[in-house]
Amino acid sequence: MTTTTQTAAQRFAEFASGLRAEKLPQEVTETACLHVLDTLGCGLAASALAEASYVVSGAEEGAGTGPATGIGVVHGLPAAxxxxxxxxxxxxxxxDDTHAESVVHVSxxxxxxxxxxxEAAGADGATVLAAVVAGNEVSTRVGAAAGGVFHARGLHPSGVCGVFGATAAAARARGLDAAATAHALGIAGSMASGLLEFLADGADTKRLHPGWAAQAGITAARLAAHGATGPATVFEGRRGFYATYLAGVEVDLAPGLAGLGSEWNTPQIAYKPYPACHYTHAPVDALAKVLRENPIRPDEVAxxxxxxxxTGVDLVLEPAADKVRPRTPYDAKFSLPYCLASLLVRGSVEVASFTADAITDEAVLALTPRVGYETREYSPRPDAFGGGVRVETADGRTFEAELRYQRGSTENPLTEDDVRGKYRANAGLALRADDVRGLEDAVTTLGQQSGLGFLSAVRG
Incomplete structure (x- = not known):
């Protein structure tokens, strides 16, 4: 079959199954390893802070044992x-990281x-590295073909698009050939899920979406390995993924498919400097710039x-009544008024800013009603996360700052030292210093590892 007659799933499958770590450009290899490190650090911090502890206790209750490692779970688990x-x-x-054009939390x-x-397949590090890159490239391309339209439809791209990347990664890690990988992707189309309704009351469902996607990816690959079939036209079909989730929207996957194996999205995935929705970042950094250059007390701000x-307005500024007084810690992560007020009052926006006690701090909440907004476009690219602030003081002074691209993006990057420092701070909440260093050394040389035994450090 020639590439001109292949469906999108078959093209993705050919790419993923044939990807080899030793053939990857150095920038892609290094970036992929850093994203794995950053991701594990985020998971370790969440575990140490007992965030989503129900997922660990749920696994301990009924999952059984297996060859794979769950963060904070003492015994091995089944892979899914x-x-x-x-x-x-x-x-x-x-x-955790986000790819701006697709608006997918990829890693x-x-x-x-x-x-x-x-782990389940006994794969070496080079195989897993190739699997990570394959998953990154598939997730970002599936999401980027529709830009921010998923959000407009009330769908969370990290779940509905992320399942395809997770499936590609799982299929590559267990060594499926192109035909079986295409079937796995077809199966995954019936597992794509994730609603944004958590915004209504700050519920926990958003954080479940990447977990469901990862679990579904493992399951889809396993079913395909045992002979289950999925529709080859899962993406472009009349009843396929885009036609049903984005009915009426023209979607073109061709540009993304054309660049597979020669153009790489992995280095374009943005790291997060703050533990909150990406739409809060540029305004927070803009306010930080204003405060560095013009020390202003909270009581001076009118x-x-x-x-x-x-999209930023819909996610982090409206409905205003909910944003000025977040109902849950997760709700606060989607409140730009809260994040800006936290920075102004406390001088920081960090993990500790989003605890149950922190979000009831009346000194912060006294400022949130003073935050308004104006809509602006910062990039022709959809969802580049630009933003800014204008601060007006009671005595008539005005200060303004903007970031066209949020910090952590390729246009305004964090350094490798920044990413490693973020990992060490996060992992240090859960691990001893020697385990923090050991895990960092192993993950940043993932392609050279003979196996994944180093993951034992993250067990409870």
Missing amino acids: EAAFVNGVLCHALDF AAVTPAALAAG RIVAYTDK
């Missing part, structure tokens, strides 16, 4: 359950699926006007 536990924990703090689904499938795009 380990992928679920780790996917939820790695996303639980909303501190929280792909890394758990690749690691769990790799009004803060935040700048963001329409």
Whole structure:
């Protein structure tokens, strides 16, 4: 079959099954390893803070034992359950990476699926590294073909698109050929899920989405390995993924498919400097710049006007009544008024800013009603997460700052030292210093590891 007659799933499958770590560009290899490190650090911090502890206790209750590692779980787990536990924990703090064009939290689904499938298959590090990159490239392309439209439809791209990346990763880690991988992707189309309704009351469901995606990826690959079939036209079919989830929207996967294996999205995935929705980051950094250059006390602030795009308004600024007084810690992560007020009052937006006690701090909540907004566009690319602020003081002064691209993106990057430092701070909440260092050394040389035994460090 020639590439011109292949469906999108078959093209993705050919790419994923044939990917070899030794053929990857150095930048892709190094970036992929850093994203795995960053992701594990986020999961370890969540575990240490007992975030989403129900997923660990649930696994301990009924999952049984198996060859794969769950963060904070003392015994081994079946691969699908380990992928679920780790996917939820790695996303639980909303501190994990995001690909701007697709608006997908990529690594929280792909890394758990690749690691769990790799452990179950006894794979070496090079195989798992290839699996991670395969998953990254599939997730981002599936999401980028529709830009921010999933959000507009009330769907969470990290779940509905992430399941395809997780499936590609799991299939590559267990060594499926192109035909079986295509079937796995077809199966995954019936597992794509994730609603944004958590925004209504700050419920826990959003953090479950990467876990479900990772678990579904393991399951889809396993079923395909045992002969189950999935529709070859899962993406472009009349009743396929895009036609049903985005009915009426023209979607073109062709540009993404054309670049497979020669153009790489993995280095474009953005790290998060703050444990909150990406739409809060640029305004928070803009306010930090204003405060560095013009020390302003909270009682001097008459009004803060935040700048963001329409999607940012819908996610972190409206409905205003909910955003000025977050109902849950997770709700606060999607409140730009809360994040800006936290920075102004406490001088920081960090993991400790989103505890149950922190979100009831009246000194912070006294400022949130003073935050308004204006919509602006910062990039022709959908969802580049630009933003800014205008601070107006009671005595008539005005200060303004903007970031066209959020910090952590390729246009405004964190350094490798920044990413390693973030990992060490997060992992240090859960692990002894020598285990923090050992895990860092192993993950950043993933392609050279003979196996995945180093993951034992993350067990409870």
